[in-house]
Amino acid sequence: MSHEPAHHHGGDEAAGPTTIVVDNIGLLVTNDPALGEGPLGLARDAALVIEDGRVHAIERCGVAADDAFDAAGRCVIPGFVDSHTHLVFAGDRADEFVARLTGQPYDPAGIATTVAATRATTDDELLRLARRRQREAWAGGTTHLEVKSGYGLDVTHEHRSLQVASRLTDDTTFLGAHLVPPEYRDRADDYVDLVCGAMLDRCAPLARWIDVFCERGAFDRDQARAILDAGRRAGLGGRVHANQLGPGPGVQVAVEAGAASADHCTYLSAADLDALAGSDTVATFLPAADFSTRQPYPDGRAAVDAGVAIALASNCNPGSSNTTSMAFVIALAVREMGLTIDEALLASTLGGARALRRADRGHLGIGARADAVVLDAPSFTHLAYRPGMPLVAATLIDGQPVTPDDIGRLR
Amino acid sequence: MSHEPAHHHGGDEAAGPTTIVVDNIGLLVTNDPALGEGPLGLARDAALVIEDGRVHAIERCGVAADDAFDAAGRCVIPGFVDSHTHLVFAGDRADEFVARLTGQPYDPAGIATTVAATRATTDDELLRLARRRQREAWAGGTTHLEVKSGYGLDVTHEHRSLQVASRLTDDTTFLGAHLVPPEYRDRADDYVDLVCGAMLDRCAPLARWIDVFCERGAFDRDQARAILDAGRRAGLGGRVHANQLGPGPGVQVAVEAGAASADHCTYLSAADLDALAGSDTVATFLPAADFSTRQPYPDGRAAVDAGVAIALASNCNPGSSNTTSMAFVIALAVREMGLTIDEALLASTLGGARALRRADRGHLGIGARADAVVLDAPSFTHLAYRPGMPLVAATLIDGQPVTPDDIGRLR
Numbered sequence: 001m002s003h004e005p006a007h008h009h010g011g012d013e014a015a016g017p018t019t020i021v022v023d024n025i026g027l028l029v030t031n032d033p034a035l036g037e038g039p040l041g042l043a044r045d046a047a048l049v050i051e052d053g054r055v056h057a058i059e060r061c062g063v064a065a066d067d068a069f070d071a072a073g074r075c076v077i078p079g080f081v082d083s084h085t086h087l088v089f090a091g092d093r094a095d096e097f098v099a100r101l102t103g104q105p106y107d108p109a110g111i112a113t114t115v116a117a118t119r120a121t122t123d124d125e126l127l128r129l130a131r132r133r134q135r136e137a138w139a140g141g142t143t144h145l146e147v148k149s150g151y152g153l154d155v156t157h158e159h160r161s162l163q164v165a166s167r168l169t170d171d172t173t174f175l176g177a178h179l180v181p182p183e184y185r186d187r188a189d190d191y192v193d194l195v196c197g198a199m200l201d202r203c204a205p206l207a208r209w210i211d212v213f214c215e216r217g218a219f220d221r222d223q224a225r226a227i228l229d230a231g232r233r234a235g236l237g238g239r240v241h242a243n244q245l246g247p248g249p250g251v252q253v254a255v256e257a258g259a260a261s262a263d264h265c266t267y268l269s270a271a272d273l274d275a276l277a278g279s280d281t282v283a284t285f286l287p288a289a290d291f292s293t294r295q296p297y298p299d300g301r302a303a304v305d306a307g308v309a310i311a312l313a314s315n316c317n318p319g320s321s322n323t324t325s326m327a328f329v330i331a332l333a334v335r336e337m338g339l340t341i342d343e344a345l346l347a348s349t350l351g352g353a354r355a356l357r358r359a360d361r362g363h364l365g366i367g368a369r370a371d372a373v374v375l376d377a378p379s380f381t382h383l384a385y386r387p388g389m390p391l392v393a394a395t396l397i398d399g400q401p402v403t404p405d406d407i408g409r410l411r
Numbered sequence: 412m413s414h415e416p417a418h419h420h421g422g423d424e425a426a427g428p429t430t431i432v433v434d435n436i437g438l439l440v441t442n443d444p445a446l447g448e449g450p451l452g453l454a455r456d457a458a459l460v461i462e463d464g465r466v467h468a469i470e471r472c473g474v475a476a477d478d479a480f481d482a483a484g485r486c487v488i489p490g491f492v493d494s495h496t497h498l499v500f501a502g503d504r505a506d507e508f509v510a511r512l513t514g515q516p517y518d519p520a521g522i523a524t525t526v527a528a529t530r531a532t533t534d535d536e537l538l539r540l541a542r543r544r545q546r547e548a549w550a551g552g553t554t555h556l557e558v559k560s561g562y563g564l565d566v567t568h569e570h571r572s573l574q575v576a577s578r579l580t581d582d583t584t585f586l587g588a589h590l591v592p593p594e595y596r597d598r599a600d601d602y603v604d605l606v607c608g609a610m611l612d613r614c615a616p617l618a619r620w621i622d623v624f625c626e627r628g629a630f631d632r633d634q635a636r637a638i639l640d641a642g643r644r645a646g647l648g649g650r651v652h653a654n655q656l657g658p659g660p661g662v663q664v665a666v667e668a669g670a671a672s673a674d675h676c677t678y679l680s681a682a683d684l685d686a687l688a689g690s691d692t693v694a695t696f697l698p699a700a701d702f703s704t705r706q707p708y709p710d711g712r713a714a715v716d717a718g719v720a721i722a723l724a725s726n727c728n729p730g731s732s733n734t735t736s737m738a739f740v741i742a743l744a745v746r747e748m749g750l751t752i753d754e755a756l757l758a759s760t761l762g763g764a765r766a767l768r769r770a771d772r773g774h775l776g777i778g779a780r781a782d783a784v785v786l787d788a789p790s791f792t793h794l795a796y797r798p799g800m801p802l803v804a805a806t807l808i809d810g811q812p813v814t815p816d817d818i819g820r821l822r
Contacts, residue, residue, distance in 0.1 A: 097796040101745050291746055328799025334512050335702055385508040388739025390801045
């Protein structure tokens with residue numbers, strides 16, 4: 001039933017020359033101010049006309065077409081762009097979650113548990129698990145996602161994780177610097193040399209990005225700089241896990257290195273906000289991780305007011321955020337981070353695309369990829385107004401439904 | 412595809428004489444300590460044997476049966492018993508939700524908006540909307556729910572709301588005392604007389620319970636007492652909306668009146684905890700309402716530690732909690748209310764049944780109704796560990812699937 005969308009490096013296979021229309025859209029969010037009202041480019045009683053998997057036009061509803069879906073007056077939004085996930089892993093860490101309920105703090109050292117489970121899993125099983133998570137994400141309205149390695153932590157297994165990741169997306173991230181693995185305890189600099197040397201050599205051809213967890217207990221400022229520099233020389237763009245568990249140098253390192261995104265940003269100083277606002281680095285918030293680790297929530301309001309470009313992402317991983325639900329992320333962002341629903345929707349679509357430097361995603365402007373979600377609701381407000389409810393009626397990637405669809409064909 | 416379960420007053424229609432088995436259950440929660448480990452009565456590698464819609468036996472997996480479902484090693488729990496909903500309404504109040512994001516406090520006066528919309532809706536449409544919400548609740552694992560009136564607020568429309576409610580459940584609640592309607596402004600006592608007189612006369616035959624919103628801006632202590640007394644004389648058990656928006660007399664009124672439940676309990680004093688602990692009144696927490704109204708969360712830990720019997724419910728309604736997701740409620744309860752996952756699961760199953768005085772629901776003990784949920788997870792922990800994810804693979808009521816089921820028949 002599921003259409004397998006084209007997601008290869010540089011892949012741009014068309015869905016076919018036929019025109020596809022999503023008609024009878026009560027409220028269409030384009031995220032293109034040129035196409036409608038306000039920053040979300042809202043159009044009412046609209047039809048989304050798709051050709052070759054791209055947005056061809058936004059018209060008044062009632063368009064004649066070879067192939068038309070009936071949105072039945074519901075709301076259509078751009079698909080979520082989830083710019084921070086760790087979908088390639090085996091095992092779960094529910095026991096750590098339970099321990100946190102009784103006051104145990106989140107400890108990054110738990111990553112080693114998933115490393116052991118992931119190394120012990122076959123290639124096929126690792127791919128099957130990752131694909132299942134991607135299907136869950138599609139069912140929740142995510143049409144594009146970034147996938148990191150980081151549960152291999154040796155040359156062979158980091159490379160294998162990126163092989164799996166590249167089956168799911170062209171936004172693959174090499175995260176050899178997720179944690180110093182147990183076998184390098186007290187030899188962190190040796191491990192950094194490995195990451196920047198043999199591991200990077202093997203992994204760079206499969207990755208678009210390099211990422212480093214810059215935090216007490218993981219990698220420090222100088223190590224993070226070295227890793228981002230080595231990545232850049234290998235042609236990889238930078239990303240940083242920054243300021244998750246306390247104030248730290250991560251955001252500054254990200255900005256100095258010209259990273260596309262600093263992720264987590266739970267603790268942002270005034271200097272961090274200034275640095276981000278004067279840069280092209282997106283602040284990517286991961287409130288589902290703050291939910292599950294019982295951390296405070298980041299001040300999204302302060303970031304927006306300071307002029308920082310923001311994104312929201314799921315951080316799906318077994319240790320700190322075992323969810324792909326962007327609706328849940330949005331509900332938390334408006335309840336806990338001071339964002340408006342408009343800001344939260346923009347951050348989880350256009351913001352995610354910006355954090356991945358993808359100009360043709362995260363919006364439904366003319367020429368953009370026709371990645372869209374039909375909500376079982378009259379407005380995107382319901383993503384937060386109806387928390388916990390599965391409100392995705394259908395997800396379209398390149399104009400084709402990828403979920404068991406709940407939208408009727410018009411003919 | 413959906414089986415319509417028998418939910419009439421005193422209804423007890425059997426599903427048939429055939430034995431049904433849910434087999435290959437990796438982890439079965441019975442909530443009956445006699446049937447397994449701990450307070451949750453956990454059994455592993457089990458089969459749930461059902462006869463005439465009731466639990467007949469818990470056996471080791473691998474049972475031969477005429478009709479068997481394959482849980483495929485997943486976790487099975489008792490269906491959620493959602494003891495506080497307002498499913499009979501028309502319209503939505505997303506605009507109020509948006510206003511709260513910019514600092515507007517929750518105002519019970521907004522109830523009048525829903526009253527106007529509900530009065531203006533046809534009987535058929537009101538039933539259609541309520542049934543759709545019940546189907547959403549089934550898909551989320553709720554197998555039994557209480558439904559209140561309270562958006563009619565005159566004799567005709569309260570009666571009509573209860574007619575609709577009684578099509579959904581036998582736990583119907585007359586909530587004429589939800590708010591003093593605009594036409595009785597400054598004549599609250601006249602409205603209380605109407606509620607206790609002509610309205611109660613008309614509504615009592617359709618209701619099992621009477622409820623009153625005892626809160627500043629709604630009904631005061633004496634009015635609440637008068638309403639609960641009148642209900643008792645008419646044969647209705649008591650329930651109270653208590654201590655939602657601030658400290659108040661609601662909990663004490665509920666306990667004094669012998670109410671089955673005091674609901675909300677966001678603000679509980681030491682005296683309130685004492686009163687509840689020494690009573691048969693259940694404290695029903697509604698954290699999804701606190702989420703959506705941006706109130707503080709109740710201290711569930713303090714209530715449990717004080718020996719108070721607790722329940723968790725959704726409070727599904729358009730003003731303060733537009734969700735039926737009990738998984739979301741459980742995730743909030745463990746993140747924000749200091750409950751363990753075991754306590755939260757018990758509170759949303761057995762606790763809800765206790766709040767409705769239903770001995771044969773909320774557990775899978777021998778003879779109980781075979782209302783059960785197959786989770787797409789190895790453990791109920793995942794309800795909170797995977798927040799926002801739709802984890803219900805199948806919902807069974809009286810032993811029969813009521814959702815498009817994702818569990819295979821064994822033969």
